[in-house]
Amino acid sequence: PGPLAVAGAMGINIAWFLVYGIFVSLIASLVAGVLYGGILGRKKEYVNDFANDFDDIDESVQDTAGMPSGGLGVFLIFLPIIIILLGTILTQVLEGGTFLYNLFAFLGDKNIALLIGAVVAYLALRPHIKESFEDIITDAAQQAGPIFLITGAGGAFGAIINATGIGAALQETLINWTTAGAAIILLIVAWAISQILRAAQGSTTVALVTTSAIFAPILSGMSAVSPVLVGLAICAGGIGISLPNDSGFWVVNRFSKFSLKQTIQSWTIGGTISGLTALAILIILSLFTGVLPGLL
Structure with a gap:
């Protein structure tokens, strides 16, 4: 629910959010995962101990008769995404105000597509x-x-923070920067605020919702900065430092039968590398905000 909450709070087109999110996450997964x-x-500790920990697992083939197919599962997962993407693409092509335009605009809404x-x-x-x-x-x-x-x-916490004037102060700080410089900052x-909130209290959803609530009013006054990229930066920060409070x-x-050290090495550090990689890709994409489609 976190990324959807970010997109909703910041008024981001969900289709472009998904497209760029998939692109960035694939690269981040390759770097951190592969x-x-x-x-x-x-x-050595992973090659030996980890492999031997699963010797007691029953590897007998289970009867899958009567169970839904894997293809059906994949289709059901991607169906809302396909509907959202079709709605976004067709509303760009069709003439506004027509029946078909209104139909696909309605179906392409994230809430309707998920329903x-x-x-x-x-x-x-x-x-x-x-x-x-x-049941x-x-x-x-x-x-x-x-x-x-x-x-x-x-969202309430983010609104309280914004009431302190932090958004206006940040806007004033960035007003003299170039468009590219302001976007990168x-x-x-x-990313950093989302990362800090995630590390402090453990919940990714809380970190994403709170950070997006802080930045939504800031972006409303900075039309040259891409909400899509900022939203993805918030999401990238949320997958970073995962500590035992998570x-x-x-x-x-x-479930992986890791020691505490192994969990930190694989999960915490791996997630942080993934988040940093995603941030680097987003910074590069921000340099092409006026060129690439869907960023503004």
Whole structure:
């Protein structure tokens, strides 16, 4: 929910947000996952101990008859994304005000696209679901409730911080910078604040929601700075320093059977490298704000 909250708070076109987000995340994953992971994987402690920890796992083939196919799962995941992208592309091509334009603008809205995805997923997977519709809705509400609370609290916290005048002060500081210079500074500051909040309290969602609430009014007065890139910088900061106050830290630790040192080496440092790589790519993209589509 964090990235969607960022896009919503900052008024970002979700389709372009996804396009550039996928591009940046692929590069960051290659650097932090493949390159750094490859270096880490050659260490003796990972080659031996880690591999031997899984000797007790039952590797027998389980009966998958009656289960939904992998292709269906992939389709259901990407369906809302495809609808959003189609809506964005077609509204750029079709004449404004026409029936088709309004139709695809409506369907391409992130909330409508996600609702369509949820309905299609339920209908497609209904034969494989044993629980009743009421139980499914109840379980979903229980999982979504804390997210709503976190989003609301983070937005309120961001509004309180903005009431202190930090946004206006930052705008005044950057007013004399060139467009490229202001964009780079904003990207770095947004990334750093998100990173600090993530490290301080552990929740990525809180960090993203709070930081986006701080920067949304700042960007409204700086039309030459790309909200897409700033939003992605906030998200990149949220995947950085993950400490033991983060529940995800212990999920990796327990399920991977890592020691505390191994978890920090793989999860914490790896995530930080990924975030730094993403920030570097975003800074490079900011130099082409007036050239690349969808950034303004």
